[in-house]
Each structure stands twice: as C-alpha cells, then as structure tokens.
Amino acid sequence: MFSVIIYGRNDTHGYNLHKRAAISFNALAEVMSDPDDEILFVDYNTPDDHPTFPEAIHDTLTEKAKKVIRILRIRPEQHAHLKSKTHLVALEAQSRNVALRRSNPRNRWVLYTNTDMLLVSRTPGESLSDILGSVPDGFYQIPRFELPEMLWEAAFDRRDPAGNLEKLRDWSVRYHLNQVVHNFMPMKYDALGDFQAALREDMFAIHGFDESMLLGWHCDSNLAARLALYRGRVDTLIDKVFGYHCDHTRVAAANNKGRQTRMNDQDQYIWNVSTPYVPEQADNWGWPDVEIEEVRLDRETSYQRFTAGLDAALKPAKVPYTSTSLEWFLYDDLTYDIDHTLPFVADQMLTYPRSTSVMIVATRKEFVERFLTAWRAMGFTGPILVPNECEGLPSDLEGLERGAFEDLLPRAEMFIFEFGLATQSPEEPIRIGRQAGPLDARRLKVVTKLFRQATSTEAETRPPGRRTPRRFVGVNVIYNRFWPLFTDYVGANINPFCSQVLAGLPRVDPSLRGKVLRFRGRRAI
Amino acid sequence: MSNSGMLLRLSGSLREVLGTRRRQSADEWVAGSNGGEAEHLFLRATALFRTGDAETAIRLLRQAIAISPAFSDAIEAEGEALDMSGDTAAASARYEQARKLRQAGRAGAPDRHFVLRQQGSHTAEIVAYTRVLKSLKKFALPHLARGNAYLADGQPDLALADYERTLKLHPNSLDALALKGEALSALGQYAAAIEALDRVLAARAKDAEALNARGIAHMALGHIDQANADWRQQLGLLGGRPSAAAYVALRLADYDAALPHLEMMVRNDRRDPYWTVYLRTALLRLGRPLSSDGIVDGDSWVASLLALQSGAASESELLGRADTAGRRAEALFQLGVAAHGRDRSAARSYWQQVVDIGLPTLVEYAAARNELARSAS
Numbered sequence: 001m002f003s004v005i006i007y008g009r010n011d012t013h014g015y016n017l018h019k020r021a022a023i024s025f026n027a028l029a030e031v032m033s034d035p036d037d038e039i040l041f042v043d044y045n046t047p048d049d050h051p052t053f054p055e056a057i058h059d060t061l062t063e064k065a066k067k068v069i070r071i072l073r074i075r076p077e078q079h080a081h082l083k084s085k086t087h088l089v090a091l092e093a094q095s096r097n098v099a100l101r102r103s104n105p106r107n108r109w110v111l112y113t114n115t116d117m118l119l120v121s122r123t124p125g126e127s128l129s130d131i132l133g134s135v136p137d138g139f140y141q142i143p144r145f146e147l148p149e150m151l152w153e154a155a156f157d158r159r160d161p162a163g164n165l166e167k168l169r170d171w172s173v174r175y176h177l178n179q180v181v182h183n184f185m186p187m188k189y190d191a192l193g194d195f196q197a198a199l200r201e202d203m204f205a206i207h208g209f210d211e212s213m214l215l216g217w218h219c220d221s222n223l224a225a226r227l228a229l230y231r232g233r234v235d236t237l238i239d240k241v242f243g244y245h246c247d248h249t250r251v252a253a254a255n256n257k258g259r260q261t262r263m264n265d266q267d268q269y270i271w272n273v274s275t276p277y278v279p280e281q282a283d284n285w286g287w288p289d290v291e292i293e294e295v296r297l298d299r300e301t302s303y304q305r306f307t308a309g310l311d312a313a314l315k316p317a318k319v320p321y322t323s324t325s326l327e328w329f330l331y332d333d334l335t336y337d338i339d340h341t342l343p344f345v346a347d348q349m350l351t352y353p354r355s356t357s358v359m360i361v362a363t364r365k366e367f368v369e370r371f372l373t374a375w376r377a378m379g380f381t382g383p384i385l386v387p388n389e390c391e392g393l394p395s396d397l398e399g400l401e402r403g404a405f406e407d408l409l410p411r412a413e414m415f416i417f418e419f420g421l422a423t424q425s426p427e428e429p430i431r432i433g434r435q436a437g438p439l440d441a442r443r444l445k446v447v448t449k450l451f452r453q454a455t456s457t458e459a460e461t462r463p464p465g466r467r468t469p470r471r472f473v474g475v476n477v478i479y480n481r482f483w484p485l486f487t488d489y490v491g492a493n494i495n496p497f498c499s500q501v502l503a504g505l506p507r508v509d510p511s512l513r514g515k516v517l518r519f520r521g522r523r524a525i
Numbered sequence: 526m527s528n529s530g531m532l533l534r535l536s537g538s539l540r541e542v543l544g545t546r547r548r549q550s551a552d553e554w555v556a557g558s559n560g561g562e563a564e565h566l567f568l569r570a571t572a573l574f575r576t577g578d579a580e581t582a583i584r585l586l587r588q589a590i591a592i593s594p595a596f597s598d599a600i601e602a603e604g605e606a607l608d609m610s611g612d613t614a615a616a617s618a619r620y621e622q623a624r625k626l627r628q629a630g631r632a633g634a635p636d637r638h639f640v641l642r643q644q645g646s647h648t649a650e651i652v653a654y655t656r657v658l659k660s661l662k663k664f665a666l667p668h669l670a671r672g673n674a675y676l677a678d679g680q681p682d683l684a685l686a687d688y689e690r691t692l693k694l695h696p697n698s699l700d701a702l703a704l705k706g707e708a709l710s711a712l713g714q715y716a717a718a719i720e721a722l723d724r725v726l727a728a729r730a731k732d733a734e735a736l737n738a739r740g741i742a743h744m745a746l747g748h749i750d751q752a753n754a755d756w757r758q759q760l761g762l763l764g765g766r767p768s769a770a771a772y773v774a775l776r777l778a779d780y781d782a783a784l785p786h787l788e789m790m791v792r793n794d795r796r797d798p799y800w801t802v803y804l805r806t807a808l809l810r811l812g813r814p815l816s817s818d819g820i821v822d823g824d825s826w827v828a829s830l831l832a833l834q835s836g837a838a839s840e841s842e843l844l845g846r847a848d849t850a851g852r853r854a855e856a857l858f859q860l861g862v863a864a865h866g867r868d869r870s871a872a873r874s875y876w877q878q879v880v881d882i883g884l885p886t887l888v889e890y891a892a893a894r895n896e897l898a899r900s901a902s
Binding site (some may be wrong): 122136184185186205228229230231233235236239270271272273275276278481 | 578579600604605609613616617620624627628639640643647649650653654656657660664665666667669670673674677691698701702766
C-alpha cells in the first residue's frame with residue numbers, strides 16, 4: 001500500500017539520535033499491515049568503513065521493523081560530485097528521490113517523514129495501510145505534535161512500539177500535547193515534512209523532489225507547493241491519524257546554526273514556484289542509472305556474512321588462549337598468528353561494496369589463501385589483485401588475479417599490505433625473538449617499496465572517474481618496525497596491538513618531511 | 526435569503542445598472558461555484574471558528590451546506606469544528622462525506638494540463654490563497670494557485686485575472702502564459718489562446734500539456750490538421766503515461782494507437798469505468814469482438830454507455846439518461862460508433878450533433894470531428 005521514505009546517515013544528528021530513530025522505525029513498522037509496505041531508509045554518505053545507520057542500531061529494532069526496512073546505501077563516492085556545492089553531508093532531495101525510484105511499484109502511496117516520528121491512528125487497531133487504502137487520490141498532510149524530550153527519552157521502550165503508541169494516546173490528553181499549528185497555504189501546517197503522503201504516480205509525474213535544493217531546509221515546503229499545484233488542493237488526514245515528533249533541540253543538529261543557518265532560498269523554492277514539474281531533472285532524478293547498494297536487516301546481515309567468511313577460513317581454537325608480546329626487544333620479530341589476525345582484517349572489509357576489488361601485497365602465502373577464502377564466503381564478488389612483484393604467493397586460485405603492480409594499481413579500490421615473514425610456518429611460536437632471514441628480507445623489501453609507491457601515488461592512480469581516496473589496511477603493523485613506516489604514509493588511528501591491524505586513508509603531510517617521504521615513495525627510493 | 530446573500534444580489538444589480546465592472550484587487554475574495562451565499566457563510570463560519578465560537582461556526586456551516594449540499598469544504602470545516610468540540614464520531618463522518626463528494630465527479634482528461642485534471646469546487650483554496658495574497662503580493666505561487674483553483678472551479682475569467690497579474694510580476698513565466706492560454710480557451714477565446722500557447726511552444730517545444738491545449742483550441746476553430754499535428758506530437762512525448770496517451774489517441778480517433786494503452790488502463794485502473802467504455806469504443810471501431818470484461822453493474826451513467834455498446838440499451842433509454850450536455854455528447858458519440866457498421870450516414874449525423882453541442886475539450890468532440898473529416902475525404 002505505501003512506501004515510507006526516510007533518510008539519514010550514521011552520525012550524531014541531534015540529541016540521542018539512536019533512541020529517537022529506533023523508536024520511530026519500530027513505530028512506523030507497527031502501523032503497517034499490507035505485505036507490500038516498506039520503509040526505505042536512504043543511508044546517505046556514511047563513511048565507507050562504517051555500517052549504515054540502521055545496521056548500527058539493529059539490535060534495538062523489532063523483528064517487524066527489520067523485515068520491512070530496505071536500506072539504500074549512497075556511498076561518499078556517489079556524493080563526491082555534489083560535495084563542493086553544499087555544506088551539508090546528507091542531502092534530502094537526492095536521498096528521497098533515490099528511494100522513490102527504487103520503491104515498490106505495487107504501492108499506491110509514498111509517505112515522506114523522518115526518523116523521529118510516531119504515527120498514532122485515531123481509531124485504535126486501524127493501521128496506516130488501512131487508512132491510506134481507504135482515502136481517495138490526493139496529497140495529504142497532518143499537523144505535527146511535539147513530544148517533550150523527557151517523555152520519549154525516559155519513558156519509551158525502544159522495542160515496544162505498541163506500548164509507546166498507547167502511551168502517546170494517554171499523554172496527548174494528560175499533557176495537552178495536541179496543538180495544531182496552521183500555516184500559510186500551500187504548507188497548510190508547520191513542520192509539514194514529517195507527514196506528506198503523495199501518490200507514487202504523482203511523484204514520478206512531477207519528477208520527485210527538486211534536486212537543486214542543496215542547502216537544506218524547505219524541501220518539504222517546495223514539495224507542498226508543487227503538489228498543491230498538481231493536485232489543486234492539500235488534503236488532511238487529521239481525522240485519521242496523529243503524528244508526534246520526538247523533540248531533539250537540546251543539542252542543535254548540524255543543519256541548525258540558529259540565525260546563521262544557511263538554507264535554500266524560500267522565495268525561489270516556495271513563493272515563486274510556478275509549476276509542479278522540474279523538467280531539468282526529468283530524465284535523471286533519483287539517479288536511475290546509478291547502482292545503489294541495498295542492505296537488509298532480516299537477511300544476509302553483516303554479522304551473517306562475517307561469520308560465514310571466518311567459519312570458512314578458520315578452524316575453532318583447540319586451546320583456551322594463545323599469547324604474544326609487545327615488549328620492545330621483540331620490535332624486529334614479525335611473526336604473527338593468522339588465525340587470530342584474520343577476524344580483524346575481515347572486520348575492515350564488511351562495510352565496503354561487495355564488488356570491491358582489493359589489492360593484496362603480502363609476504364605470507366597462507367595469509368593470501370585464507371583471506372581469499374574468507375573474502376568469497378563473505379559474499380564479495382570483486383577480485384583479489386596480487387602484484388607479480390610479490391613472489392611466493394598463489395596465482396592459481398579462483399577469484400585471484402596476478403598482474404604487474406603498475407597495471408593493477410588503477411583497478412584496486414582498497415589495499416591490504418601485509419608485513420610478515422614468508423618463512424613463518426603455521427606451527428611456529430609467535431614473538432619469541434625470531435629474526436627475518438634473507439628470503440624474508442627480500443620479500444619485505446618488495447612489500448615496503450610497493451607500499452610507499454601505492455600510498456604516494458594514490459591520488460593519481462585511482463580507477464577512472466573515482467574521486468575519493470582509497471583505504472589502506474596494514475596487517476602486522478603495530479609495535480614493530482613497520483609501524484612508523486605505515487603511519488608515515490597512512491592516517492591510521494592508534495589501535496590495540498592485539499588486533500594487529502591498522503587502517504586509514506593516505507596521509508597528506510604538508511611538512512618538508514612529508515614531501516620527502518612522498519618523493520621517495522613515488523620514485524621507489 | 527440571508528443578509529449577506531441580499532447584499533451580494535443588490536451589489537450585483539447596481540453594477541449591472543451602472544454598466545461598470547469594478548476592477549478586482551489581487552487580495553479580494555470572490556465567491557465561486559458554491560454560490561455567493563453559501564460561500565459567505567463558509568467564510569464567516571471559519572472566521573468565527575478561529576475566534577473560538579465553534580457553536581455558531583457549526584450552525585453557519587450547516588446553513589451553507591443546506592444551500593449547497595455538495596459544498597465539500599464546508600462539510601470538512603464542520604468536521605473540524607465538531608472534532609475540536611469533542612464529537613469525534615460526527616467529525617469523522619463529515620470528513621468522509623467531504624472526501625466522497627470530491628471523488629464523486631468525473632476527473633478531467635489525463636492528457637490535459639494538470640489544473641484541468643482536477644475536479645469540484647475549490648473554495649477553501651481560493652480563500653486560503655487570497656489570505657496569502659494579503660501578505661505576499663509579489664510572488665507567483667499564490668496568484669497561480671488561486672488562478673488554478675478558479676479555473677478548476679469553473680471560473681476562467683477570475684483565473685485569467687490571476688494569471689495576468691502573475692505575468693505582470695513575472696513577464697517571462699511560461700507556466701503562467703500556458704495557464705493564460707488555458708483560461709482563454711475556457712472562455713472560448715481560442716485565437717487568443719493559440720497566440721499565448723504559440724509563445725509557450727516556441728520556447729518549450731516539448732511541453733506536452735501546451736500541445737494538448739493548443740490542439741483543443743485549434744480543433745474548436747476547425748483547424749483539424751493543426752490540432753491533429755499538435756496531438757500527434759504530444760502522443761510522441763507521453764512514453765510511460767498510458768492514460769494520457771490513450772486520451773490523445775482517442776482525440777485523434779486513432780483507435781489502433783489507443784488500443785494498447787486502453788488495454789493497459791483497463792488492467793491497471795479498475796476504479797475508472799470509462800476505460801472500459803473507451804476500450805470497447807476502440808474495439809467496435811476496429812471491427813473487433815467485445816469482451817465481457819469490465820462490465821459495470823448498476824444504474825450508473827457509465828453502465829448505460831456500456832449497455833448501449835452491448836446492445837442492451839436503446840438510443841432513447843440512453844439519451845433519456847443523459848442529464849448534462851457533456852453526457853449527451855458522450856451518448857451521441859457512442860450512438861455514432863454503434864451505427865457506423867450498418868449506417869455510415871446515421872453515424873455521421875450523430876457525430877455532427879456531438880460537434881454541434883459538445884465542448885471542444887471533450888475527447889468525444891475531437892474524435893467526432895476527426896471521424897467526420899475522415900469519412901468526408
């Protein structure tokens with residue numbers, strides 16, 4: 001019957017976002033009763049190494065919510081062409097249009113709202129699907145009632161949407177919450193963007209939201225103006241449903257700077273609107289030709305993929321624990337435990353697109369084999385690229401491609417540099433003072449050289465059309481002699497030694513030292 | 526008659542006596558299709574409701590509804606007043622009644638300008654945008670939105686005034702110019718409409734709605750070739766809009782082109798029984814057998830049309846039920862379709878009557894003109 005369209009990103013937009021959003025997701029799912037109903041959450045521009053916002057809070061969502069939520073992930077790379085035109089990190093019109101394009105075509109309605117709304121039908125037991133199924137074609141809004149922060153934060157149980165909606169029925173009377181704030185036409189009500197129900201067909205006809213609105217605010221009013229023109233009236237569902245907004249102004253959100261807030265021009269986007277259509281974007285609104293990843297919370301979750309990968313690559317431990325040491329006299333000992341390290345490497349991968357191609361520059365054959373097994377079992381489809389310059393590594397495994405480093409560089413979307421000892425056997429004890437032999441030294445020299453070259457030339461060797469920098473994952477680069485090398489070239493956080501793994505983007509160090517390092521890296525000196 | 530109604534009638538007579546028409550200012554409200562008395566009561570009731578006097582507001586609204594029973598905005602306003610007074614059940618019934626009334630009429634043809642696809646009275650919108658114009662006089666939206674409401678409300682002269690005000694403020698607004706063309710056309714000023722639409726199409730050659738409007742104006746003036754050229758061009762722009770494409774093809778009396786779109790609409794939109802009527806029209810004109818799918822039961826107007834197509838109703842029965850000029854034109858067109866197989870002269874006679882009495886905006890009007898032109902050549 002209807003597709004709810006909301007958007008956001010895995011950040012801290014306003015006060016206690018996680019609780020607000022969980023309450024809202026669960027409450028929206030609760031009022032759905034048609035099998036075609038869906039909540040489309042567009043996760044816009046969350047950093048690639050983070051999970052999407054709903055994934056980050058999935059444990060607070062009901063099973064029903066997880067079943068109806070479809071997450072459409074827009075990557076930073078897909079936002080890069082707009083970055084210079086806006087101060088915002090999440091764009092409403094683009095998000096909502098991407099969702100509209102990909103919404104269930106069987107649904108008659110699209111409902112635009114936000115991740116802090118609860119909708120309470122006035123007839124207990126009546127779902128929003130029933131309500132929207134019973135009303136004629138049109139453009140419907142409802143007034144927004146405010147819910148003091150104390151109430152939703154202190155009294156709502158995230159995973160009890162029915163109980164929360166019942167509480168609202170009670171509070172609305174006891175605490176006089178229901179005040180309709182009228183507004184000029186075509187807006188009709190204040191804060192109209194928290195409930196705008198339009199026919200999916202109408203939204204396609206008017207070319208979705210206006211994607212030139214890049215500065216935030218008034219997207220809802222613009223839509224109201226255009227749909228008011230298109231439909232001739234703005235109808236209300238106030239007799240059917242009340243909408244409550246979890247107030248969150250204790251902390252200003254990123255797009256709220258008080259009187260200094262930059263916003264889309266009201267005159268242009270509301271009062272001088274003269275047509276419902278946006279012909280400039282008629283063919284490309286909602287990015288029809290862009291591949292948008294879809295993530296589900298009820299199947300093929302990151303956790304399921306992670307464990308599938310590791311279960312394929314690892315056998316369970318036979319001892320209660322193993323040990324290693326970070327004492328300084330072991331600084332030159334590059335032995336490490338692949339079984340223990342692999343989960344931390346895999347952890348770096350899961351939030352990236354499945355089609356990602358990864359270059360592995362390594363010393364240990366076993367690392368490459370085990371990683372490849374995990375990679376495939378985690379559902380990745382992109383190739384593992386291994387430079388010919390790295391000797392002793394496998395070349396006949398499915399999904400692995402060998403080639404000259406220079407040729408593979410522009411194909412890689414992520415890098416793994418592993419600094420181990422080629423001669424380490426699986427049974428060897430770890431970090432007991434083992435020195436690198438001549439073969440190890442030769443292989444490590446190659447890895448070092450390619451690492452410097454890859455990081456120093458990252459910007460100019462990106463795949464064609466790519467604008468965002470690529471991620472470097474370092475394996476066995478903590479508290480050993482490759483720690484300073486890795487962190488000279490890569491902006492990595494300080495991680496616990498136990499994880500063995502550091503990751504980050506290439507550093508842009510403007511100092512003389514940084515310049516020298518880059519010069520050496522580029523010329524492989 | 527109430528005082529307000531008397532005042533309105535007297536002021537109207539004085540104007541007529543003096544032979545002058547006062548120029549209406551932009552933020553002045555003028556009553557619409559529900560009639561001056563009912564709409565004045567509505568206006569007064571909504572003002573009183575805002576001051577907190579729900580009881581009087583409800584009383585006035587009920588008077589307005591008694592005068593104009595299809596006044597959906599008054600019914601909805603009564604619902605709101607009842608709701609705020611705590612009578613939720615009665616309120617809910619009023620809201621439902623208002624929605625049903627708005628749904629009741631036949632929507633405008635889907636190939637036309639979006640404003641002309643709307644239906645029913647728009648009093649609340651006219652009042653609301655007039656209120657906006659008291660504060661915001663220099664912007665396009667309130668003028669255009671109110672003009673559209675007037676146009677949909679069947680008051681093209683008032684719509685035209687709003688569009689002209691918009692064009693004074695925004696002389697380059699092609700959207701306002703296109704609407705001006707529609708308003709002129711609705712006033713029967715087809716040559717002026719064509720002139721306005723020519724300017725729109727010179728700048729926006731692919732404006733499907735302007736092409737449709739110019740086609741209608743041309744057809745009204747008997748420029749059949751020019752009308753058809755516009756509609757052919759429009760048809761080429763309607764990919765993905767089978768409802769609009771079906772109507773344009775019907776205007777052209779191009780039943781081969783209409784057929785796939787009509788078949789799709791019969792499958793996809795079971796709420797509008799006219800799709801079945803038009804599908805069967807196309808099948809009859811193409812000499813193909815009719816299927817029994819989509820037959821509408823009951824005594825609705827559309828059921829009568831379908832009954833005629835199936836041979837289950839007579840000419841006199843159908844014409845007896847045609848209670849408006851539009852329905853009469855629809856009936857005569859279908860009679861022409863039914864007669865065409867056996868008596869072309871009779872068919873021509875029916876279609877000529879469609880042209881004589883029908884509005885040029887009707888799909889049957891254009892189809893009849895094309896049928897007549899084709900059979901004459």
